[in-house]
Amino acid sequence: MTVGWVFLALSCLSLSAGLQRTNKYEGYKVYEVSGKARSVAFAETLSELVKNASYYEVFSEFNGGNPAKIMVHPQEQVNFVQLMDENNVQYDIINRNVGLTLSRQFETNRMLRQWFPYNGRLGTERYYNHEEINQFIEDLAREHPRRAFLKTVGRSYEGRWLKTITITNGDARRNKNVILVDGGFHAREWISPAAATYLINQLVYNLEDNADLLLDFDWVILPVVNPDGYEYTQLSEDTRLWRKTRKPSSSDCIGTDPNRNFDFHWNEEGASDDPCDITYAGAKAFSEPEALVVGDLIHSYVDRGQMYLTLHSYGSLILYPWGWTAAVPDTEEDLHEVAAAGQSAIQEATGTIYTIGPSTTTINYTASGASDDYAFNAGFPISFTMELPFGGKGFDPPASDIDSIVKETWVGIAAMARKVIQKYPLA
Known part of the structure; x- marks a missing residue:
C-alpha cells in the first residue's frame, strides 16, 4: 500500500x-x-x-x-x-x-502506530512517544559507538529518564565547540521532538553531507525536556492540549510552564504566579526537575557552547533575547545575522517565511524565566527559540505534515549552524 x-x-x-x-x-x-x-x-x-x-x-x-x-x-x-x-x-x-x-487525529495516530512500529529508526510517518525516542538514541549510541554518545542527565517528576545524545564526527578530538539543542518543552508541541529526532538522523546518517557541521563542533541534543507532559498529551483527546509539566502545585492545579521556570528574571512580567494558569512560573525558580536539567546542561557546556537552540511550535519564528524585556542585547547584530541565515535558507528552499527578531518586541509580549534568555545570560553567544510552522486544523500539524516541516526546519538549523561556525571558529 x-x-x-x-x-x-x-x-x-x-x-x-x-x-x-x-x-x-x-x-x-x-x-x-x-x-x-x-x-x-x-x-x-x-x-x-x-x-x-x-x-x-x-x-x-x-x-x-x-x-x-x-x-x-x-x-x-x-x-x-x-x-x-x-x-x-x-x-x-x-x-x-x-x-x-x-x-480524527487520535484515531489516525493509533493506526499509524500499528502500521509503522518502531524498528530501530524514527521516520516521519508518525509522532513517536518518549519511550520510543529514548530507545532510538540508545540504539544509535550502540550502533555508532565512536560517533554517538548517550548520557542520562536526570529524571522527570514522574520518574522518566531524560537522556541526551552527543553527536561527533568520530575523530576523538576533545574540547570542540558545542551546539546545544532541545525539544519538547511544552507538552502539546509534538512537532518539536519530531524535528529534534530528524536533526539527529541528519547528523548521524548523513555525515558526508554534513561533515562541516561536525568538524570543529559537537552537537548535544535533548529531544524531550518535558516527558511527563508529552506522554500525558498522548492519552486522549481531552489531554491533547496540555502544555505544562505534571508536578502538582500547592493548589488543586497541576503543572508548571517549564519555560517560565528558569532562574533569570523568574516570575516577572510574562509569567504567572497562579498555579492554574498555563504560564505558571512555579513555586520557585527551578522548582521543576526538567527545567533544572536544562539549566545544568547549559552550565555544563557554556565554556564551549556557541549556540543554544530550543524548538517550539508554532508561529514560524526565530526569536532571540531578550524575552523578559523589550530591551535588546549589545550583540543584537550578531544574533540577527545568524537568525537571518536560517530565515533566508528556509525561504529559498520552501517559500515559508519566518519572522525573526528580539522575542518581546517580535511577538508583542514578555516571557520571563525562559531557557533562551537563561542560556544567553549564562554565556552562549547565540541563543534562539525557533517556533515551527502551524499546520492542519489542530494545534500541531497532522502526521501527514511532519515530513515537510522537519525537513524545512533542518534546512534552517543547518544554515544557522554554518553561520555560527563561521563566526565562532574553534580557538
Missing part, C-alpha cells in the same frame, strides 16, 4: 471515529484574527478578554503583521464575534470543531 493510499484510508477511518466520539473540546473553534488595522483600544480589550483561560486560549499572538490564532469556548463565541464585528476586525474560522479534529 502506498503512503498516499495509507493516509486516504486513515482519513476515512478517522472521520467515522470522530463522528462517533465527543470530548471536552467539542464545539470549540479556532479563529484567525487579522493583525492589521487594529486600534490600541481593541488590542487592550482583546488582551483582557483572552485572559479568561476557561473560555479562551491564544495559540499565537499578533506578530510582524501576522494574524493571531485563538481558540474559543462554544459559550463565548457569540461575544467574541460581536467584539470583532464592532471593531471591524477581519477574522476567519480555521477550525469549526476542535474536538472533532482531535478525535
Whole structure:
C-alpha cells in the first residue's frame, strides 16, 4: 500500500471515529484574527478578554503583521464575534470543531502506530512517544559507538529518564565547540521532538553531507525536556492540549510552564504566579526537575557552547533575547545575522517565511524565566527559540505534515549552524 493510499484510508477511518466520539473540546473553534488595522483600544480589550483561560486560549499572538490564532469556548463565541464585528476586525474560522479534529487525529495516530512500529529508526510517518525516542538514541549510541554518545542527565517528576545524545564526527578530538539543542518543552508541541529526532538522523546518517557541521563542533541534543507532559498529551483527546509539566502545585492545579521556570528574571512580567494558569512560573525558580536539567546542561557546556537552540511550535519564528524585556542585547547584530541565515535558507528552499527578531518586541509580549534568555545570560553567544510552522486544523500539524516541516526546519538549523561556525571558529 502506498503512503498516499495509507493516509486516504486513515482519513476515512478517522472521520467515522470522530463522528462517533465527543470530548471536552467539542464545539470549540479556532479563529484567525487579522493583525492589521487594529486600534490600541481593541488590542487592550482583546488582551483582557483572552485572559479568561476557561473560555479562551491564544495559540499565537499578533506578530510582524501576522494574524493571531485563538481558540474559543462554544459559550463565548457569540461575544467574541460581536467584539470583532464592532471593531471591524477581519477574522476567519480555521477550525469549526476542535474536538472533532482531535478525535480524527487520535484515531489516525493509533493506526499509524500499528502500521509503522518502531524498528530501530524514527521516520516521519508518525509522532513517536518518549519511550520510543529514548530507545532510538540508545540504539544509535550502540550502533555508532565512536560517533554517538548517550548520557542520562536526570529524571522527570514522574520518574522518566531524560537522556541526551552527543553527536561527533568520530575523530576523538576533545574540547570542540558545542551546539546545544532541545525539544519538547511544552507538552502539546509534538512537532518539536519530531524535528529534534530528524536533526539527529541528519547528523548521524548523513555525515558526508554534513561533515562541516561536525568538524570543529559537537552537537548535544535533548529531544524531550518535558516527558511527563508529552506522554500525558498522548492519552486522549481531552489531554491533547496540555502544555505544562505534571508536578502538582500547592493548589488543586497541576503543572508548571517549564519555560517560565528558569532562574533569570523568574516570575516577572510574562509569567504567572497562579498555579492554574498555563504560564505558571512555579513555586520557585527551578522548582521543576526538567527545567533544572536544562539549566545544568547549559552550565555544563557554556565554556564551549556557541549556540543554544530550543524548538517550539508554532508561529514560524526565530526569536532571540531578550524575552523578559523589550530591551535588546549589545550583540543584537550578531544574533540577527545568524537568525537571518536560517530565515533566508528556509525561504529559498520552501517559500515559508519566518519572522525573526528580539522575542518581546517580535511577538508583542514578555516571557520571563525562559531557557533562551537563561542560556544567553549564562554565556552562549547565540541563543534562539525557533517556533515551527502551524499546520492542519489542530494545534500541531497532522502526521501527514511532519515530513515537510522537519525537513524545512533542518534546512534552517543547518544554515544557522554554518553561520555560527563561521563566526565562532574553534580557538
